[in-house]
Amino acid sequence: MCIRIFYRSANLEQRFDRATAASNTISKNIHSPHIAVYDNQMHEKELYEARLLGDMDKALEEHQFMVVFQPKYDITTDTPRLCSAEVLIRWKHPEFGFVRPDSFMPLFEENGRIKELDRYVWREAAKQLKRWKDLYGTAVPISVNVSRVDIYDPDLVDYLKQIIAENNISASELHLEITETAYTDSVTQIKGVVEGLRNEGFMVEMDDFGKGYSSLNMLTSLPIDALKLDMAFITDIAENNKEMSMVEFVLEIARFLGVPVIAEGVESASQYLLLKKAGCDIIQGYYFSKPVSATEFGHLIEKSRMAAR
Numbered sequence: 001m002c003i004r005i006f007y008r009s010a011n012l013e014q015r016f017d018r019a020t021a022a023s024n025t026i027s028k029n030i031h032s033p034h035i036a037v038y039d040n041q042m043h044e045k046e047l048y049e050a051r052l053l054g055d056m057d058k059a060l061e062e063h064q065f066m067v068v069f070q071p072k073y074d075i076t077t078d079t080p081r082l083c084s085a086e087v088l089i090r091w092k093h094p095e096f097g098f099v100r101p102d103s104f105m106p107l108f109e110e111n112g113r114i115k116e117l118d119r120y121v122w123r124e125a126a127k128q129l130k131r132w133k134d135l136y137g138t139a140v141p142i143s144v145n146v147s148r149v150d151i152y153d154p155d156l157v158d159y160l161k162q163i164i165a166e167n168n169i170s171a172s173e174l175h176l177e178i179t180e181t182a183y184t185d186s187v188t189q190i191k192g193v194v195e196g197l198r199n200e201g202f203m204v205e206m207d208d209f210g211k212g213y214s215s216l217n218m219l220t221s222l223p224i225d226a227l228k229l230d231m232a233f234i235t236d237i238a239e240n241n242k243e244m245s246m247v248e249f250v251l252e253i254a255r256f257l258g259v260p261v262i263a264e265g266v267e268s269a270s271q272y273l274l275l276k277k278a279g280c281d282i283i284q285g286y287y288f289s290k291p292v293s294a295t296e297f298g299h300l301i302e303k304s305r306m307a308a309r
């Protein structure tokens, strides 16, 4: 393996980091090239990421982080019914404009500061839920993302309890999405934490299901309230029978576990119809709606309340 370091002004530590970054781009495939260059593009990325990390405190202070809501629809009845929303973070950066979470969440996960950001999102979400309830007399439960790092936070349950108490909402209205890979990281740890959360009335959804490597044995012993299928499963179901068979297989597992299945990343009518026919319970995706602002989601709550009358 040969690694070329581009920037001679860098100190030894920086050179090492850059060499590592370059070597990480080398595929494990023996037929792929075994040479990587730390080039300008990688340098720009490094500077951008360092800038995002450096800007976090100011962004929190100045409320540059905001939350959006992506509706989830129950499709088990004839007409799809609004049943929840996933809370997603957005960063309105003064210089870079809207920054997608995929560009900054992994960075904050690496340096451990994702915990602060997650807590910020949970607080904003709970406050917003309370506002809708005051405004419309009703709302729908919403789900927030819980990072792997949070699972190791001894104050997790107490912090969530405090948020719901402060906002006078119930635990069953705040669903928690925990990625499947957190379950496969440390089964004993996650089982204890999830049991603690469920004992307090929080609903736990296993997010990105299919991305990790849960064994059937592990699944049957896990405490969860819903399985959320990873988007990668959905992308090709309309074109590829094998992909659809995989989804049907997951639906069978969920039926066996007695939990509903949420499919995310549903973009077309054909995907929606196939999932409905196969017995999928809940759908989230651009087909129904992209993530929307709190005001727009409020209108959806109101519309759904009118339709139910």
Ligand code: C2E
Pocket: 070, 087, 088, 089, 100, 101, 102, 105, 114, 118, 121, 145, 146, 147, 207, 208, 264, 265, 266, 267, 284, 285, 286, 287, 291
């Ligand atoms: P995720 O939890 O799997 O969230 C779903 C992502 O899929 C969201 O991207 C959503 O906008 C996108 N999406 C939804 N429907 C469709 C669709 O039909 N087609 C396509 N192509 N995409 C769709 P987003 O908001 O960019 O979030 C990306 C990831 O960032 C999330 O994946 C989650 O892992 C993380 N994230 C976002 N907000 C938070 C947060 O508040 N806390 C934590 N810990 N992670 C977050």
Ligand code: CA
Pocket: 086, 145, 177, 207
């Ligand atoms: Ca999620």
Ligand code: CA
Pocket: 207, 208, 228, 230, 231, 264
């Ligand atoms: Ca997901």
